Every structure is written in C-alpha cells, then in structure tokens.
Amino acid sequence: MPVMHFLIRWPDGVEANCYSPSTVVGEYFAAGESYTVGDFVARSREALNIGSERVREKYGFACSAALDQLARIEEDAGRFSEAHDARVTVLALD
Template identity: 85%
Template sequence: MPVMHFLIRWPDGVEANCYSPSTVVGEFFTAGQRYPVDDFVARSRKALHIGSERVREKYGFACSAALDQLARIEEDARRFHDAHEARVTVLALD
C-alpha cells in the first residue's frame, strides 16, 4: 500500500512531516494551500481514517500509525484553539 507524507507549517512557523498510510490524503489537501486550523484538523481526521480503513480492508487491522498521526495533529492544533484566523500551510505532498 503506497504511503504519503505531507509537510505542513503550523501558524507559529513550526513545521511537521505527517504520515498517511494511503495516498487518499492527496484528495484532501493541495500543496501550497493554507487551511484554517479547524478545517485542517477535520480534513486530516477524514483522510487518516479513510487511510486506516484501507489498511484494515487489505490487512485485517487498522493502521495505528495513522491514528497516532491524527492524535499528534489534534494535540498540536490545540495550541491555536483561540486563534480563529490561524492557518496551517501544506508545504508538500510526497
């Protein structure tokens, strides 16, 4: 199953290389685009759950790495809970 990484920049300038077990993340994000933090988290949640389910369909178990990545994204996003204009930039999809 092809994996995909997506490099992001949080509103405070911190960059993170995120993992997806599936290329489905490319259907949710575009390199160079900026997303409101809540929208970015919602899109990540959908994409990573779909990716995890694709792993389940193929191998019989969910992808714990995708779920761990989602937990990290959700945790990092909490820093910007009160910053309503904050945006996450997707720098690259590989």
C-alpha cells in the first residue's frame, strides 16, 4: 500500500511528521491549509481509521502504526484543549 506522510505545525510552533498507511489523508487535508485543533483531530481520526481498515482489508489485520499515530495526535492536541481558536497547519503532504 502506498504510505503518505503529512508534516504539521501545532499552534505552539512544534512541527511533527505524521504517518498514514494510505493516501486517504490527501482527501482530508491540503498542504498550506490550517484547521482548528478539533477539526484536525476529527479529520485525522477519520482518515487514519480508514487507512487502517484498508490495511485490514488487504492483509487481514489493522495498521497499528496508523492507530499509534492517531493516539499521538490526540495526545498532542490535548495541550490546546483550552485554546478553542488554536489552529494546526498542514505544511506538506508526501
């Protein structure tokens, strides 16, 4: 399966290179766009779960790396739970 990485910048300026087992994240994010933290987490959850399920369909098991990535995103997003207007910027998709 083709993997995809997406480079993001959290509202505090910290950058993270995120992993997806599928190019589906390209349907949920655009390079250069920013999303509220809540929207970013929701989009990530949907895209990474779809990617994990695509792995399950092909190989018979879920993609633990996608689920680990989602857990990291959710954990990192918790830093901004009080900042309702905070935004995550997608810097690149590759």
